[in-house]
Amino acid sequence: MTEKLNIALIGCGAIARYHLDGILEGEGRVVVTAVVDAAPDKAAAFASETGATPFESIETALAEGDFDAVDIMLPHDLHEWAATVCLAAGKHVLMEKPMAPTLDACERILTKAEESGRVFMIAENAQYWPEIVRAGELINAGAIGDVITARAAFIVQFDEYWFPDRKAWRYDRDRTGGGICIDGGSHWIRPLRMWLGEIDEVVAVLGNPLEAMQGESLCRALFRHRSGVVASFDAMMIDTVLAPEPWWRVTGTKGEILIDGGFDGGLMLCDADHRDGTPIMEPAGYARSFAPEIDDFARAVLDGSKPVAPARHALGELRAALALYRSADSRNWEKVWDD
Numbered sequence: 001m002t003e004k005l006n007i008a009l010i011g012c013g014a015i016a017r018y019h020l021d022g023i024l025e026g027e028g029r030v031v032v033t034a035v036v037d038a039a040p041d042k043a044a045a046f047a048s049e050t051g052a053t054p055f056e057s058i059e060t061a062l063a064e065g066d067f068d069a070v071d072i073m074l075p076h077d078l079h080e081w082a083a084t085v086c087l088a089a090g091k092h093v094l095m096e097k098p099m100a101p102t103l104d105a106c107e108r109i110l111t112k113a114e115e116s117g118r119v120f121m122i123a124e125n126a127q128y129w130p131e132i133v134r135a136g137e138l139i140n141a142g143a144i145g146d147v148i149t150a151r152a153a154f155i156v157q158f159d160e161y162w163f164p165d166r167k168a169w170r171y172d173r174d175r176t177g178g179g180i181c182i183d184g185g186s187h188w189i190r191p192l193r194m195w196l197g198e199i200d201e202v203v204a205v206l207g208n209p210l211e212a213m214q215g216e217s218l219c220r221a222l223f224r225h226r227s228g229v230v231a232s233f234d235a236m237m238i239d240t241v242l243a244p245e246p247w248w249r250v251t252g253t254k255g256e257i258l259i260d261g262g263f264d265g266g267l268m269l270c271d272a273d274h275r276d277g278t279p280i281m282e283p284a285g286y287a288r289s290f291a292p293e294i295d296d297f298a299r300a301v302l303d304g305s306k307p308v309a310p311a312r313h314a315l316g317e318l319r320a321a322l323a324l325y326r327s328a329d330s331r332n333w334e335k336v337w338d339d
Contacts, residue, residue: 005298008034008061008091009052010082011073012042015096019071019123020046022290029298034065058082062089069301071123071294072096075169076176076183080105083120087112092119094297097186098318099311101177106315113311119300121307122314126190128292130284131259131267135250136194138280143269144252147229150196151249152188154180154235155261157242158210171213179206179215181324185235186317187286191248193316197227203333204324209238221324224333233324263287 007023007030009016023030032050036058037043043054055061062085069092072082079100086093093113099106099122113120126132139147169175176183193199207218219235248259258277260266265285268277299305319336327334 003029003302005030005069005092005301006033006067007031007069007071007094008036008055008065008067009046009071009073010036010058010061010086011096012037012039012046013073015073016046018125018287018290019073019294020050021287022292022294025288026291026295027298029302030294033067034061036061058085062086062091068092069094069119069297076101077174080109083109084112087116087118087120090116090118092297092301094121094123094294096123097314098122098177098182098321099314100318101182103315103318103322106318110312119297119307120311121297121300122309122311123293123297124186124190124309124314124317125286125289125293126187127194127289127309128296129187129191129286129289130281131265132191132194132248132289134267134281135191135248135257135259138257138269139195139250139252143255144250144257144271145254146252147196147227148251148253149229150192150231150251151246152192152231152233153245153247153249153261154185154188154233155242155245155247156184156237158237158239173214176215178321178325179208179213180217180235180237181206181219182215182318182321184237185219185233185321186314188233188235188247189317189320192223192225192231192233195250196225196229196231198225198316199223199320199336200226201333201335202233202320202323202327204233204327206324206328209236213237216325216328219324221327223320 035046036055047054072095204221206216210217221233246258247261250257255271258268263286265283267280270277323334
C-alpha cells in the first residue's frame, strides 16, 4: 500500500476542484505531478496548491511531464481525442463522464483502451456517493421490502458553477451532445441502474426553459427497467427559486427511502416503525464521492484490482440519454439497448 501513483490533472475547471479534494481526502496513494489547462492562470493555481508542474497543452505535458496516469476533465467533444492521445502514450486514464457524446466514439475509445493494456475508467462519482451506496445496501437488505417504483429528480437552480460566462461550452449542443440529460443527469440515472437494474426502455418529453442553452434544460421521463419496475426521471435547470424536494425516492412494499435534494446529503428511511422518517447516516453528500472514486482508480492501477464499475458500464447512462432524445422526437417508448 506504499506505492504511489503520479497523475496529471487535465482540465482545471470547476469539477477539477472536486477531484483534487478527493485526492487529498483519499488513501494518500495519488500524487498530482502535472496540471494541464489552456488557461495559464487556472493551471498555475492548481500547480501552486499541489506543487505540480503546469502545462498549457496535453502534448507538452506528455512530452515533458512525469506521470503515469491522467485524470481527464474536459468538454465532452474533446474526450475521444484526449483519451486516445494519452492511452497511446502509455498512460492510465480516468475520464469524466460521458465517455463521449456518441456511441461510435465510445466504442473507438474502448477499443484503444483495450489495445493499450492500460487502466481506463470513467469517473461516474454517483457510483461512490455515500447516500447512494447506503440506499443500495438498505434495498438489498429488504429494509423497504420489494421495490415498487422510484423517482430520480435532477432539479438544480442555474448558477455560475455550470455557466461561468456566456461562452461556456455547456451552452453548445455540438460540444455536449445534448443538454442536462447527457451531462449532470447521468449522476441521477446511475443510481437507478444500481438499485433497480438495467433500463430497458424510456419515454420522455423535453423542454428548453433555459433559453441560452441549446440542449434541453427540462426533461420529464419514465424508465421501464428490465426488472419490470417503472421509475420516473425528472431533470430541470432553470434560473428561478426552487422549493426543496428529495433528489431520490424509492418506494417499496414496506416503506420508502428518501435522499435529500441538495449537495450536502442526507438519507431518510420511512417504515412502520418510523412513519415520519428516521435518518440512517450522517449526511455525507456529493463531494464525499470523489475520494473513493479516485482510490478505486489508484487500486486498479497499482494493485491490479478491478474497478467497481468497468468503463463499458458507463454506456448505460449515455444510451439512456440518447434514448430520451429519440423518444422526445418520436413521442414513443424507445429502447435503451440494441439487444
